[in-house]
Amino acid sequence: MASRTATLLMAVLGFGVTFAVCPARAETVSAAVGWVRVGVTGPVTVAVSSPFLSAGETQQTNGIASQLAADGTVGDRLHVWTGQSFNSYTLADGAWRIYGTDAVIPETRMSDSPGNGCLLTRATSGATQVRVWGEVRGESELPVDIPAGAWRLIGYPYPADVTLATLTAAGAEAGDEVKLWDNAARAWALHVLADGSWSGGDAIAIPAGTSFLFHNASSATKTLVFQRAY
Known part of the structure; x- marks a missing residue:
């Protein structure tokens, strides 16, 4: 099994402060580094x-x-x-x-x-x-291109837990597919987007620092625009 912890380090008035990633504090960080364990x-x-x-x-x-x-x-x-x-x-x-x-x-x-x-x-x-x-990126969004008809192994580009619904918000469309790695089964779990919802449920978690396979079902390059979740 695997568990993940995302942590930020920042300098505040010259002192090092360690805290878990959270929406309230992330917006106040001007220069930060972090890790996913x-x-x-x-x-x-x-x-x-x-x-x-x-x-x-x-x-x-x-x-x-x-x-x-x-x-x-x-x-x-x-x-x-x-x-x-x-x-x-x-x-x-x-x-x-x-x-x-x-x-x-x-x-x-x-x-x-x-x-x-x-x-x-x-x-x-x-x-x-x-x-x-x-370094924790400062941009509020990041575009990621997926070639037409292709699978690409990607990850959410910010240190935060998200869900499959995040991919819908980023621009996933009907017919697109996602494979999430199942550590216990040692196999990929397939989820398909149809009628605005993912098979298995939109609330399925994608922990910070997780990669997943995304399939662009369209005949043109698709740009997923990921918004910062904090």
């Missing part, structure tokens, strides 16, 4: 996305990969979405390597597009943690 009881696969900015002011899968490696153990596996399937990499000597080889993962295979995510398979048993961190 994922508690994992392995071996298990979890879907991870960074809701933060990297140093280059983009959300980067390669940034997530290096952070997951820092909390990883030898034999962990990273699964990166290619648009049609997942490429798998294994952690050895502190680096992600092409599965079954000693070759380090090429930078060209890592996307620098906002909102991307990955899957992480923990190799060891027992309770552990993985973390992603960075």
Whole structure:
């Protein structure tokens, strides 16, 4: 099983203050960094996305990969979405390597597009943690493009829990589909949007730092515009 905690750090009159993400305080943060901590009881696969900015002011899968490696153990596996399937990499000597080889993962295979995510398979048993961190973005909204007829692995780009209804508000349309990773079943749970509601219920949670597969059912590129939830 996996649990997630989103935390912000901010400077107030020169003092460091730590608090859980909440709507009332997030609006007052002018310069903040934060992290999402994922508690994992392995071996298990979890879907991870960074809701933060990297140093280059983009959300980067390669940034997530290096952070997951820092909390990883030898034999962990990273699964990166290619648009049609997942490429798998294994952690050895502190680096992600092409599965079954000693070759380090090429930078060209890592996307620098906002909102991307990955899957992480923990190799060891027992309770552990993985973390992603960075700067909390200040923009009130973020557009994420989904190619026509394509699946894309994305995440909500702010450190807050949301629901499937958030995707409807962002611009999802009838026929669009979402797959949420079920840690216990080790499988994807499919939800389809029809008549303004998602199968399974609009209130199904998408925890902070979770990645999910979104399918654009239309014949044109779709732009989901995510609003900041706090």
